[in-house]
Amino acid sequence: MPELIAVHGDITRQDVDAIVNAANNAMRGGGGVDGAIHRAGGPDILRDCIARFPHGLATGDAGWTTAGRLPARWVIHTVGPNHTAGERDRSLLVSCYRRSLEVADELGAVSVAFPLISAGVYGWPKQDAVAAAVETVSATSTRVAEVRLVGFDERTYRDIRDAIRVLG
Template identity: 60%
Template sequence: MTPTLTLVQGDITGQSADAIVNAANSSLLGGGGVDGAIHRRGGPEILAECRALRASRYGKGLRTGQAVATTAGRLDARWVIHTVGPVHSAGEDRSALLASCYRESLRVADELGARTVAFPAVSTGVYGWPMDDAARIAVEAVRAAGTAVEEVRFVLFDDRAYAAFAEHVR
């Protein structure tokens, strides 16, 4: 079954969903952009679980393209699914790693029983992925994922991101 794809312009930390995806860095310990916003609004519970993950299974951090879940803390969600997107490279095709972020996040969502998942535009901030290409990869990966998730909501921060995703969701 293919989930319903919805586009929303706004702040992902204000979304109500079973799971909110965090464009995390490999340390899982917070950062800038979406990652920092989720940690700030979600509260210390998220960071505490991320520290526990680092102390156990992810001592060297979460690998690019992988995903892992924690509590959502004070967010209006049950879980935060952290995924590490690739840094864009003009000289190396890393699109499979970006697609993996979406597939792996949906795999984790399925394991949790999540029915609604809110995604940011992974890797399009400081990691420099061109928005149109990132939108194409995200939409193709979600459509091909074979997930039980009923709704995937792409939460886009600005007009440019919304327009890029709208081109591919049609």
């Protein structure tokens, strides 16, 4: 099990091997975390997305690109379920975390930072999104040594921190 750390801050400023992007199926940039990562990382990320994912990416899957100008080496893109649009299968959300860690292992990443996937504009209930993140990361066999769960706002950070404490 990797060391699980709650962080309050901006995912684009995390100095880790890989940051995880809560992407959309098209893999062409978007709003929220996706837009912030593309803006901060620059056009190399989009160019790599177009080359690696010409037909996009399925919900629950993950793949990687360069991190462009970000402090990380790679961006691991994963597509969470859109709860607001009726995608309510929790196994797809769990798959995002598992698949991202599998990709991190393929890359040899030792440290990875995740946002809270699907909890923003995709409307996944925040407490369940936190539980899915903490439970899945802690139960997934991986060579990643450190996983940061990054809460952009204070409330999300506290929720993540508290869930990690309960885990023990």
